[in-house]
Amino acid sequence: MRLTDIKEIKRLFEMSGFSFSKSLGQNFLINPAVCPKIAELGGCKKGVCALEIGTGVGVLTRELAERCDKVVAVEIDRRLEPILKETLADYDNVEVVFADIMEIDAARLIEEKFGGGEAVVCANLPYYITSPVIMRVLESRLPVSAMTVMVQKEAADRICAKPGTRDCGAISLAVSYYSEPKMLFRVNRGSFMPSPNVDSAVIRLDIKRELPLAPDTEKRLFRLVRAAFAQRRKQLVNPLSAELGKSKSEVAELLAECGIKPTARAEELSLEKFITLAKKSAQ
Numbered sequence: 532m533r534l535t536d537i538k539e540i541k542r543l544f545e546m547s548g549f550s551f552s553k554s555l556g557q558n559f560l561i562n563p564a565v566c567p568k569i570a571e572l573g574g575c576k577k578g579v580c581a582l583e584i585g586t587g588v589g590v591l592t593r594e595l596a597e598r599c600d601k602v603v604a605v606e607i608d609r610r611l612e613p614i615l616k617e618t619l620a621d622y623d624n625v626e627v628v629f630a631d632i633m634e635i636d637a638a639r640l641i642e643e644k645f646g647g648g649e650a651v652v653c654a655n656l657p658y659y660i661t662s663p664v665i666m667r668v669l670e671s672r673l674p675v676s677a678m679t680v681m682v683q684k685e686a687a688d689r690i691c692a693k694p695g696t697r698d699c700g701a702i703s704l705a706v707s708y709y710s711e712p713k714m715l716f717r718v719n720r721g722s723f724m725p726s727p728n729v730d731s732a733v734i735r736l737d738i739k740r741e742l743p744l745a746p747d748t749e750k751r752l753f754r755l756v757r758a759a760f761a762q763r764r765k766q767l768v769n770p771l772s773a774e775l776g777k778s779k780s781e782v783a784e785l786l787a788e789c790g791i792k793p794t795a796r797a798e799e800l801s802l803e804k805f806i807t808l809a810k811k812s813a814q
């Protein structure tokens with residue numbers, strides 16, 4: 532059974548009466564080169580378990596199951612159940628959980644199903660919740676070593692952007708606090724059925740084991756980052772003075788203590804500078 536074959540997909544849809552839901556971000560992969568690459572570059576191998584988000588008809592699920600010890604796949608759309616029964620019938624190391632990834636206790640699921648072994652997340656993410664899903668995995672400190680996901684190309688550019696570049700934003704800083712993001716490869720819109728209006732890219736986030744800040748300083752860091760990027764064209768003293776409840780001259784002094792020019796703008800600051808700022812602003 533080739534799940535990238537359009538005729539095969541249509542047969543499965545007819546058999547179960549399934550039709551695409553745009554609101555659930557259902558663009559299924561039909562380019563046969565992509566899923567094996569996601570699984571390989573995502574670190575899927577013997578001794579590793581994978582959590583997949585959004586199975587569709589199971590095209591990536593099968594590639595993960597071929598390589599990993601165990602796969603747990605969370606899919607919101609129960610209408611896919613009869614299709615997945617057929618497409619995953621040959622794999623006894625796959626379990627599909629019908630649930631919303633934003634609602635489920637994923638840490639508990641991983642603990643229960645993988646029992647503390649090495650785990651990774653692999654997914655062709657539904658576009659409508661790309662950033663919330665990524666931030667949920669990172670912020671909840673899921674016990675996984677890496678997260679390899681397909682997202683819209685523009686989202687991938689923003690997530691992987693370095694400080695000082697136009698694409699750098701609050702999400703780039705937040706992601707690089709928790710992980711080391713890497714752009715893996717681009718995927719054009721013709722690789723999906725139905726074809727979306729945008730191209731995509733696969734990125735991998737290697738999760739950091741240790742984080743540099745205590746939880747309350749971490750919260751302050753993200754408040755400062757959000758405030759700074761909400762007015763990214765303005766010099767930092769302006770948004771930070773409102774956020775910290777300090778006068779502009781006090782903030783300018785604080786910035787100087789952190790080695791930051793008072794004329795600097797949010798996108799010019801490295802994560803390390805924001806971390807220094809979060810620490811010093813608490814003193």
Ligand code: SAM
Nearest residue numbers: 558559560585586587606607608631632655657
């Ligand atoms: N992995 C398949 C592929 O590559 O062809 C499907 C990818 S499709 C872009 C996204 C999948 O995520 C869909 O099957 C959709 O139903 C599912 N999905 C959407 N929102 C979800 C949510 N909140 N929780 C779990 N799955 C979700």
